[in-house]
Amino acid sequence: MLRTPGRREVWLRGAEKPSAYLAMQIQRIEIPTPLPVGPVNAYFLPGDPPTLIDTGPKTEETRAALEAGLGAAGFRVDEIRRIILTHGHTDHFGSAASIQEQSGAEVFGHDADRPKFNGERWLVGHLSKFFTEAGLPPAFLQSFLDTLRGYRELFDPLPRITALQDGDQVSMGNGRLRVLHCPGHSQGHVCLYHEDGALIAGDLILETISPNPVVEFTVEGKRIPTLPQYLQSLRRVLLLNCEVAYPGHGAPIANPSGRIRELIAHHDERKEQVRALLGPTAKTLHELTQEFYHELDHINTMLALSEIVGHLDLLIEEKRASVQRRGRTLLYKAK
Numbered sequence: 001m002l003r004t005p006g007r008r009e010v011w012l013r014g015a016e017k018p019s020a021y022l023a024m025q026i027q028r029i030e031i032p033t034p035l036p037v038g039p040v041n042a043y044f045l046p047g048d049p050p051t052l053i054d055t056g057p058k059t060e061e062t063r064a065a066l067e068a069g070l071g072a073a074g075f076r077v078d079e080i081r082r083i084i085l086t087h088g089h090t091d092h093f094g095s096a097a098s099i100q101e102q103s104g105a106e107v108f109g110h111d112a113d114r115p116k117f118n119g120e121r122w123l124v125g126h127l128s129k130f131f132t133e134a135g136l137p138p139a140f141l142q143s144f145l146d147t148l149r150g151y152r153e154l155f156d157p158l159p160r161i162t163a164l165q166d167g168d169q170v171s172m173g174n175g176r177l178r179v180l181h182c183p184g185h186s187q188g189h190v191c192l193y194h195e196d197g198a199l200i201a202g203d204l205i206l207e208t209i210s211p212n213p214v215v216e217f218t219v220e221g222k223r224i225p226t227l228p229q230y231l232q233s234l235r236r237v238l239l240l241n242c243e244v245a246y247p248g249h250g251a252p253i254a255n256p257s258g259r260i261r262e263l264i265a266h267h268d269e270r271k272e273q274v275r276a277l278l279g280p281t282a283k284t285l286h287e288l289t290q291e292f293y294h295e296l297d298h299i300n301t302m303l304a305l306s307e308i309v310g311h312l313d314l315l316i317e318e319k320r321a322s323v324q325r326r327g328r329t330l331l332y333k334a335k
């Protein structure tokens with residue numbers, strides 16, 4: 001069995017030396033998911049110790065795809081010694097617990113996503129308050145929770161996690177990856193950066209999707225401004241001027257800085273569109289979301305509320321919108 005595949009001698013056209021990111025020997029394993037997002041990527045680093053970054057959700061198809069991908073690299077699931085999770089979304093970590101059990105691998109993830117790794121998506125009380133303040137009918141919460149329940153079979157809770165922190169160095173056979181805490185898409189989202197310009201990006205940067213910073217709450221129930229956080233994380237990574245990004249979904253991105261600029265521009269444009277919906281008459285978040293999107297199911301309503309409230313956060317920060325409370329509802333208008 002090929003245990004440690006030889007360093008590939010691949011030279012980029014015009015490059016003076018093989019880029020270190022190729023030396024990293026990242027192997028992308030595309031894993032099918034039953035979720036609307038489509039397939040998710042796991043990445044295998046065959047160096048010492050054999051490391052898997054993200055695992056895919058817990059389904060039989062996922063396991064088959066993972067076994068096939070590892071097999072192509074000459075490895076088996078029980079030979080994985082380390083699992084690093086970019087963030088606590090089901091499509092990325094769902095099968096980590098079963099792989100951990102089978103292989104004894106140590107699993108790493110950021111502490112801020114520990115509640116998600118344990119299966120606590122949202123505290124129902126916080127969510128209920130958010131929906132009420134957004135102006136949604138009380139029945140929405142129940143139907144939303146019913147929809148979410150269907151997702152629970154896609155992961156096993158993961159109580160044994162070693163905490164990663166910003167700045168941690170992850171050693172590999174022939175180099176190191178630096179942990180970058182990039183909150184926004186998820187509070188505990190991390191990227192892994194190789195100093196020669198490769199970024200394992202998780203869902204921070206995707207080529208064809210604009211990653212959604214979903215609403216999140218502090219333990220006390222205060223809503224966290226996830227879109228401003230996400231944009232800050234993008235700007236931080238932009239400064240690294242990476243050569244290639246390995247995203248959580250889709251093929252490697254050759255010009256990550258270009259894509260980051262597009263994402264920032266997209267949010268700027270979207271912010272102006274939201275601003276244009278605001279007038280002197282106060283509107284609820286639900287009303288604004290309905291004006292923007294049509295015919296949404298429960299999950300997409302949640303994503304749309306997150307998107308719009310994120311832009312309202314930015315506009316309030318810029319003093320171009322205001323929010324006031326009327327009874328249990330929050331109302332937004334132009335300023």
Ligand SMILES: [Zn+2]
Nearest residue numbers: 087089185203
């Ligand atoms: Zn995600």
Ligand SMILES: [Zn+2]
Nearest residue numbers: 089091203248
């Ligand atoms: Zn994802």
